[in-house]
Amino acid sequence: MSESRIIQSVARALNILELFERTSMELSVTEIANQLDLSKSTAFGLINTLARKGYLEQNPRDSRYSLGLKLLRLGGAVQRHSILVNRAKPYMEKLVQEFSETVHLTVERNGMVVYIEKIEGEKAIFMQSAIGAENPMYCTAVGKCLLAFMPESKSERLLKKMEPLQRRGPNTITDIAELQKELQTIRERGISIDDEEHVPGLMCIAAPLRNHDGEVVAAISISGAKAGISSKMVGHISERITTVAQQISATM
Amino acid sequence: MSESRIIQSVARALNILELFERTSMELSVTEIANQLDLSKSTAFGLINTLARKGYLEQNPRDSRYSLGLKLLRLGGAVQRHSILVNRAKPYMEKLVQEFSETVHLTVERNGMVVYIEKIEGEKAIFMQSAIGAENPMYCTAVGKCLLAFMPESKSERLLKKMEPLQRRGPNTITDIAELQKELQTIRERGISIDDEEHVPGLMCIAAPLRNHDGEVVAAISISGAKAGISSKMVGHISERITTVAQQISATM
């Protein structure tokens, strides 16, 4: 919120990278310049700098640009440096082996759930979730879990911002009051369930991870096709994921 | 090689990100300023811009900075947009199931091998290779493979640059002439083998991937503990990885 100056050329360079992330294809200098309202020469200067440092690459055939491999390294570094990922990963793998379903590790950033680690199980087919991807909080198991256990002042603020709650699946909670009741239930049970609220046919069960101060800093989840999960299975998964979440929290 | 101007503030901002990649911990404004020879206020300006865009994050406890989650997204985008990764991945998974060993997908950048995809097998324990990581070419199966099949003018240039060849494992080839003979053998066999040349105890077998023009653009490899791979197994793996490499190449 502060008014500190931001360095424009840096911001513009980052905007270029983000433009590539959105459009997911090769872009030409002119296209980038037009998209971001820059003169061609300015765009070229920025692109050239990014390319020279390996953040963009130029296809020699048509001299268009695409994202460079340096970004792979940095992305990897984020994960590698994350104590959370390192601590949680072995436990996540155990869960994957146990249930053959996909397991996610997530945190909250700017009112969104960010997926910071994902291990796919055998049964995983149709989820195109990706590491680094962001999803809304109100309709995902992990999102509701993180909302439920954060300080109330913060959740109040986030809830206000996310109105109106758009319907995403057959059971999406679209009413704020109802969502608050749901969060209360989650606090009591210690488990958050997304039953086709985000994606039709998809079910997720999530549990909170706490740091050594007891604050909830992340959530893990198990996701699978609703058709493949019987109701007594839900109970079993809930128990196991709670136990594992506590084990991970104990190491933090 | 051209002398076009690069935008300093952007370059400096990227240097900051790379500094974090190297040091792998939280850094303070002052530390960054000292490391990169910037004034504290300049460093702060850059850091503040990066942080505001999500490329760095500030720990509220000690107000130090670390890499931000936006980089995860960008790293993921690189992989997602890579036709190579998408095409190769299902075949890589097949190989992992077949042999339970780790499978890598690599390309060459600036005379180094860059790992752009990795799938770990059951037996994988002791390799700390990471996606985006770089390794030397002369002592890895994938590196030698890429060297063997690139245009001679290019490989000549790269070979010159990598002298002297440092010993990394018991069988590292440290003589350029011998390495060139090895590359010739690889061209004849179509298979590249690293037998404890890079890491003691580790063995890798690699095969080239070609684009629709027949140029070698990448290499895939299977890596495992040498102790666990019998000599007839080497033959079997070589056959399979050659077949799979040709299948992948056919889709490009």
Added chain:
DNA sequence: AAACACAGTCCGACAATAGCGAACAAAGAA
């Protein structure tokens, strides 16, 4: 073939602005 259109790239001049030093606030350490 020649003309054309449209790429990416380069250059010079101007003015915006990034960078610096110094001052400030806030948090620990002594």
Added chain:
DNA sequence: TTCTTTGTTCGCTATTGTCGGACTGTGTTT
């Protein structure tokens, strides 16, 4: 308390990023 050191802000100045326009090469159309 006082001292030290941190992150942050502020204003001036000269740096340097920005723009328009020129250049070059490729591919297409006539």
